Amino acid sequence: MSNPTVKYARNGALASLGLYFVVTMVVLAVSFGYERGRIGASPADASMSFYQQLSQSIPVLLASKKKTG
Structure with missing residues (x-):
């Protein structure tokens, strides 16, 4: 080289x-x-992983956008 x-x-x-x-x-x-x-989160929220929270929040967000549109 x-x-x-x-x-x-x-x-x-x-x-x-x-x-x-x-x-x-x-x-x-x-x-x-x-x-x-997440330290100050409630125990129910702290037991969920980031991906579980994300998978639950995305359908809610999509549904709210559909209702207002």
Whole structure:
């Protein structure tokens, strides 16, 4: 491999690692913020996972949009 090819590969690898690190930190920050917000929730709400709450709230939101429209 020539010298510019090595630099190009190295810079691409470093850029992909940096992008992975940034995305991972954002996902971790959001997930920790979500768990911290649930501390004050009632026990019934705290026992439900995020996806269970989401799957219950989406049909309600869609139904409310249909009624007002």
